[in-house]
Amino acid sequence: MVRVVAAGHVNWDVTLRVEALPEPDGEARIVSQRRSGGGSAANAAVALAGFGVDTGVVGSVGDDENGLLARRELERVGVDLRGLRVVEDAETSVKYLVVDGDGEVMVLGNDGANEAVAPGDVDPGYVRPADHVHLTSQHPDTAARLADLAADAGATVSFDPGRRLDERDYAATIEATDVLFVNDREALEVLEGDAAYPESEVSDQVVVVKHGAEGATVHTPAASFEHPGFDVEPVDTTGAGDAFAAGFIAVLLDHPGDYERALEFANACGALAAQSEGARTAPSFPEVEAFLGEQF
Template sequence: MVEVITAGHVNWDVTLRVDALPHPDGEARIDSQCRSGGGSAANVAVALAGMDFDAGLVGSVGDDETGEFARRELRAAGVDCSHLLEVEASETTTKYLIVDERGEVMVLGNEGANEAVAPADVDPEYVASGDHLHLTSQRPDTAAELARVATDAGVSVSFDPGRRLAERDFGEALAYSDVVFLNDREAQTLLDSDLEHPSSELHGRVVVVKHGEDGARVDTPGASFDHPGFDAEAVDTTGAGDAFAAGFLAVLLREGGVLGPSADYERALEFANACGALAAMEEGARTAPTFEDVGAFLDGQF
């Protein structure tokens, strides 16, 4: 049994810290490098496990050495990997994250194995066993099947479609989602006109729009809340959005559900912004804080 299932990409990250992002035909100095697991679905699962949730993961890796490294890290973090597919004769997707001195990120990656999970690979019993399903970027047909199965089983669904939203038709998965996470660029892509009231455009869903260092906004059918974010010195923004999503969901799930009558979206937004800020202050994609870390951070802000 798991409480939260995340589904989507599982990567191996190579993070290169440089003095500046190079221009075409330019060159930059590498100040440091590190290697670790990544991918939004994996990052959120690890973050939730660190917040004492029983987290499971639906995704795929290759049968190579980096795939084994990724699996070991996830298991060590307490994530259930029983539905992490190993693809024969395939490479684990590797992302090269180039981070400048301001914490801004440029990403390069191979296709790899991280979208090998097809609709036929979805295990309805496993999805139905959770209290919540969180979707991240993946094959649209697989995302739709996961969301449909969860909805039919009475499991709430959130979706953070990520930077490839403009290239893919996630309409069916979005139609089943209860909570949608977007950044400013994604909101402009998805929403026709009303950026102030995205919930009405998305037929009453809870919509969270992330503004980076300027905080975030949550819009619900009944109310909207803004939070300006925190004045944090960004070291590496890789994974900050995943930490944000994990923090937002953690507060709501701990209080009875993402759509329950006691759902405190304003508190969830503040907590999520703190998670994102703390993650951006550390190197790497797997830096999501614990509840205690966030509590200490918030105590120091007020």
């Protein structure tokens, strides 16, 4: 049985490393190029599988070569693909990630087939047995459907809406979410009385605010906890947020309510992921434990 279902985008990534991003009408030399699977749902699923959690993915790819490569990568690490839709005569979404010398990322991409899962395509029999459903950026109606199925079955729900939070109405999904992951900018929209996301809708939820290199804060109904993060030299921040979310979820699965422990572990996952190139760089449990041991 799949213990965690991760739902959202499954992409193929092309990572281009440059010394610095060019100015308008300028040019930058490509230092290195890397191709691998990507997409927040797929990244989180891979990370959770690496932590020994039985994980499946709900998403969609095209029936092209990139989709085949993405599926093979997921299968290789043990991610269950029964919830992954392969769309005939469609292109898998490709994201071009331009990474500068400081590890900052600029993303270019096409939508492709990564939002071909409509609410009616979701198999309730695949979602309901799970202990937890982790939602990432996807069509709002599909996200809401998945959240409702999980809640009705008694599973917990987390949501990391990502860059498109300000473009889409995710209010219904947020209302059904137990753990919400946002960055500082997104937190202003969710927690500061934005019309689409009134504060009353999230007051009884756990909200994790990611501060990048400055760590993160978790707000619970009972208390708030902060962690300053770890002082590391970033190589590529692509996927660090997905590794962070996966680490947080993995701890809470076995230690419900231990938010301080989850926050520290998640920050370590994000820091280690940022020290490696590519989106699929989530560390294993032993690697995180060794890293944490070195900090004290």
